[in-house]
Amino acid sequence: MRMQVKFLNGLNTIGGNVVSFTQGKTRLVMDFGVNFAPSETPTGDLLANGTLPDLPDLFTDVSSEYETTIFVSHLHLDHMGALKYLTKPIDVYMSQASADLYYVLTKLGIESAPYANIKVIDFEKPTSFGDFEVTFFETDHDARGAAAIRIRNGEHTVVHSGDVRLDGPHPERVNHWADVLRDENIDLLLLEGTEFSFDEANDIAHERYTEMSLQQNFAQILQSSEQLVVINPYERNIDRLVALQATVQANGREMRWDHQFATILLAVGMTDVKEIDWETVLAQPGHYVIQNHFNQLHDLDQFNGDYVYLHMNGEPLGEYDPRFAELSDYLTNNDVLFCSLGVSGHATPDDLVALAQHISAKKTVTWHSFKPEKEAKALREVGLNVYLPTKGETLNY
Ligand SMILES: [Zn+2]
Missing domain, CATH: 3.40.50.10710 (Metallo-hydrolase/oxidoreductase)
Structure with missing residues (x-):
């Protein structure tokens, strides 16, 4: 059995990054955000212009050949804003803190996704979905309940970093999952690169x-x-x-x-x-x-x-x-x-390089950035094997 890792969206944008893992009839999708979708635009147009990930069976009445489960690393719109466009009931897993927040946001009418069947997945509790095992690790980002996500198919391990920073109040959380993954010699790390998006000239004037x-x-x-x-x-x-x-x-x-x-x-x-x-x-x-x-x-x-x-x-x-x-x-x-008085929820370029180097995955994909190639270059300079997929591309494991 092989796992197909398909990059659906968000390869050179900040957020809206969506990847699917398919094996047999099981399909896992994570995350499920959109970057910017004007509320008056019809779903069909958002699907056609690529704002929504290319998963027509989830957004139309086209029938599906897969058992789909969605995972949300944290409750920012660029990671969960597509839930409201779902057209059939789908299980959506998130951490307890994310689910608590989602519940009250729904009660207030700030969020509304009638087909999203919200379920809680505990941190560090490996859970089976078909041939996959999924584990959430608590991380540090500017959203309570944020997670990094590990996906295994018995043979191979892929990790979705989610959004992450190392100078927040809880670097020990990030260091913990980074240590666990380093010891596991993982195959593929999907690493965010938000802070690589900006020009250094501007950064000098900008105090962190x-x-x-x-x-x-x-x-x-x-x-x-x-x-x-x-x-x-x-x-x-x-x-x-x-x-x-x-x-x-x-x-x-x-x-x-x-x-x-x-x-x-x-x-x-x-x-x-x-x-x-x-x-x-x-x-x-x-x-x-x-x-x-x-x-x-x-x-x-x-x-x-x-x-x-x-x-x-x-x-x-x-x-x-x-x-x-x-x-x-x-x-x-x-x-x-x-x-x-704003604060970034995202790691500095230096911290991202150190994190990727520490984990030393066999392959690292950089995304969730306007300049993934800049992050890729920095990672290659420290000897990492980096790959920049194109939208819609599939890697097999
Ligand atoms: Zn994000």
């Missing part, structure tokens, strides 16, 4: 922030400002939200969340979560930190520009999103400085 330095910078701003502080973080980075509230409290202020964030935080087990009450905040703005989603930007009108605005990887995330210009115009018109 970490989750820890973000909290330090945040504390400093809280100490030096007497104004209301407004933060715009991303609702799926639960661990950062927990840390932000702790920093707020340690600096003598109180944290107030909007209804969606408060609902999510309560659902994932955070205590002492308080929703915004504008009257109390207006009475003593300098005592509070409020979280603001772009959807409710105009809630800030009532403060007449008298606040500090800290962007912390919330929506809109970057200039590619037209709402980003709207946000910066709004702040400029209100004489508010746009202050960016």
Whole structure:
């Protein structure tokens, strides 16, 4: 029996990377994201133009010759955004923390995938699917519950790194799975390369922030400002939200969340979560930190520009999103400085090279990057065997 590893999408984009593993009638698909799909575009067009992975039986009424199972390494849209396009019931495995978050996002209507049958797979518990065995390893990325995934067919081992960083709060998790895989002499490593996407010239000016330095910078701003502080973080980075509230409290202020964030935080087990009450905040703005989603930007009108605005990887995330210009115009018109306190969830190029070198797979594929060839070159320079597949290409193991 042979396992066919097919690269379906995301070979030179950041995210939307999809690979399938097929053996006999069993087909495993991981991850299941899309990069950018305007909501009004019909599914058929997204399939035809390659936004969705080329798996027509999952997105149309074409019947399937396979028993398909989907695996989601973490709950970012570029890794699970295609679930909502499914047209038949499919089991979708994710970690417990991802499933908890997915449940509340669905309850709030932020996610809706009626055919995704969500199932939990525990970390480091090898689980059989046909002739395959799949194991999730807890990792460090800016999404709680993120995993690296190992796939075996009894003979060969392939690993999907998922998104990963080594200067986050939990490098020991990454070092652990890297140690396990090094000892197993794996055949194929699919390694993300996000941070290879950018030009070095820009990088020199760009200081690398970490989750820890973000909290330090945040504390400093809280100490030096007497104004209301407004933060715009991303609702799926639960661990950062927990840390932000702790920093707020340690600096003598109180944290107030909007209804969606408060609902999510309560659902994932955070205590002492308080929703915004504008009257109390207006009475003593300098005592509070409020979280603001772009959807409710105009809630800030009532403060007449008298606040500090800290962007912390919330929506809109970057200039590619037209709402980003709207946000910066709004702040400029209100004489508010746009202050960016973002942190990358992705390993530095040096860390990626060290990680790949440590694991030393027989073959490494670089993807999830605008410049996979740049990552490939760096890995070849340290003696690794690197392969750059094309979209739709299949490797046999
Ligand atoms: Zn990603």
